[in-house]
Amino acid sequence: MGQLIDCTGVPGGSNLIGTACDDGNAATGNDTWDASCTCVGQLIDCTGVPGSNLIGTACDDGNAATGNDTWDALHLRGQLMGGPGGTGVGSNAATGNDTWDATCTCVGQLIDCTGVPGGSNLIGTACDDGNAATGNDTWDATCTCVGQLIDCGDAGGCCAGGANAATGNDTWDATCTCVGQRRLDRWAGATSGTPCDDGNASTGNDTWDASCTCVGQLIDCTGVPGGSNLIGTACDDGNAATGNDTWDATCTCVGQLIDCEGTAGGTAVIDNCGTCVGGTTGNIACTQDCAGVWGGTAFLDNCGICVGGTTGNIACTQDCAGVWGGTAVTDNCGNCVGGTTGNTHTGLRRCLGRHRRPRQLRNMRRWNHWQHSLHTGLRWRLGRHRRH
Numbered sequence: 001m002g003q004l005i006d007c008t009g010v011p012g013g014s015n016l017i018g019t020a021c022d023d024g025n026a027a028t029g030n031d032t033w034d035a036s037c038t039c040v041g042q043l044i045d046c047t048g049v050p051g052s053n054l055i056g057t058a059c060d061d062g063n064a065a066t067g068n069d070t071w072d073a074l075h076l077r078g079q080l081m082g083g084p085g086g087t088g089v090g091s092n093a094a095t096g097n098d099t100w101d102a103t104c105t106c107v108g109q110l111i112d113c114t115g116v117p118g119g120s121n122l123i124g125t126a127c128d129d130g131n132a133a134t135g136n137d138t139w140d141a142t143c144t145c146v147g148q149l150i151d152c153g154d155a156g157g158c159c160a161g162g163a164n165a166a167t168g169n170d171t172w173d174a175t176c177t178c179v180g181q182r183r184l185d186r187w188a189g190a191t192s193g194t195p196c197d198d199g200n201a202s203t204g205n206d207t208w209d210a211s212c213t214c215v216g217q218l219i220d221c222t223g224v225p226g227g228s229n230l231i232g233t234a235c236d237d238g239n240a241a242t243g244n245d246t247w248d249a250t251c252t253c254v255g256q257l258i259d260c261e262g263t264a265g266g267t268a269v270i271d272n273c274g275t276c277v278g279g280t281t282g283n284i285a286c287t288q289d290c291a292g293v294w295g296g297t298a299f300l301d302n303c304g305i306c307v308g309g310t311t312g313n314i315a316c317t318q319d320c321a322g323v324w325g326g327t328a329v330t331d332n333c334g335n336c337v338g339g340t341t342g343n344t345h346t347g348l349r350r351c352l353g354r355h356r357r358p359r360q361l362r363n364m365r366r367w368n369h370w371q372h373s374l375h376t377g378l379r380w381r382l383g384r385h386r387r388h
Contacts, residue, residue, distance in 0.1 A: 002170065002180070007037035025123070025141040038148075046071040072105050113143035152176030221251035 006013030007021075015021065021039035023031045028041025029050035042050035046059070053059060053071055061069045095108025096117030112119030113127075121127060127145035129137045134147025152172040170180035196214035198206045203216025204225030220227030221235075229235060235253035237245045242255025243264025256265035260276035268279025273286035273295040289296030290306035298309025303316040303325040319326030320336035328339025337343040 005171075007033045007039075023141070027141075072101075072103075072107055113139040113145075152178070221247045221253075 003012035004016065005011050006015040007017065008015045015033060017033050017035055017037065019033055021031050021033050023039040023041045025031075025041060027044055029044050031039055031041035034040050043054060045051040045053035046055065047053045055071050057071055059069045059071050063069075094111060096111050098106050098108035101107045109118035110122065111117045112121040113123065114121045121139060123139050123141055123143065125139055127137050127139050129145040129147045131147060133150055135150050137145055137147035140146045170178050173179050192208050192210050192212065194208055196206050196208050198214040198216045200216060202219055204219050206214055206216035209215050217226035218230065219225050220229040221231065222229045229247060231247050231249055231251065233247055235245050235247050237253040237255045239255060241258055243258050245253055245255035248254050258264050259266035259268040259279055260270050261268040261279050261281055263279060266279045268276050268281050269285075271277045271285035271294075272288075275283060275286065277283040277285045286295040288294050289298040289309050290300050291298040291309050291311050293310055296309045298306050298311050301307045301315035301324075302318075305313060305316065307313040307315045316325035318324050319328040319339050320330050321328040321339050321341050323340055326339040328336050328341045328343075331337050331345050335343060337345055
């Protein structure tokens, strides 16, 4: 349980509602704190005590010749001067416009706090101190317009009665937030720094902190309260083929595969030729040639035949007619014949022309004579051999 805040703002203080106080006004007595924590006294009556014999109330002057006796202001003013029906000068500086009344008593009007005799701005009446932060402004005993500071909330709220049973000594802070101190008597023997249970399975080493809140340390991925191996932090999965290892959301140490270039999480790969390509290497993967060899140099020639590389084939060429792989040839006369040309071999005599015939014919005779001699000699030898 918390302590009541008394009328001076002190928790557990003695200035409670109904207890004695001093309103600083000599004209009052029996001063006490009222329900709004304002120190209020009773006016001292005409008999000199806080009572009911106030000015204007009924009394008995002990004179049988009078009736409707009331208390006038005389007891406050001392000896008065003047005559019936005239004006008088009172000895009370608190009054003005003094006149003799019908009972030959010099009676004046109270001068209010603005200096006006008979004015309405009397002590205890409403005024305006010009301060927006105050309310219930009234003229005090020294005729100063004083207001009460406007509080942070309703009179029956947190700081007035303690809306939170778990706190005590509740006060409004500078931001008008009602803040109290947590009561340790809810947990027997609980003090700051002692163990507790915050009810969170994800924490350990739970203790009461300075504000009496049960706070624990996060249990890391290795089971250590307050440990550094938290989700997302670095770890070692023990696999040399991975890098950038971290604890994942399930507290499993997981790394990224290291590619052939040595980059964790990289995309470089070994191609079919055994070369590291892709990723950040700048290399392009090799391809198969027309013979099916990865990285081979065989290619399809202009005749659609796989040549070069490991094939042993030689690329085709154009014949004299411009046909790739064609069979047309240039004859002894320099003419392109055969293949797709439609031309036939030109006779030797035709391609030689008339002016060359005699010489060519001589050559032909010599050729024929040589062949005849060769054949004759061969027959002679063969015949001789047979005779033996």
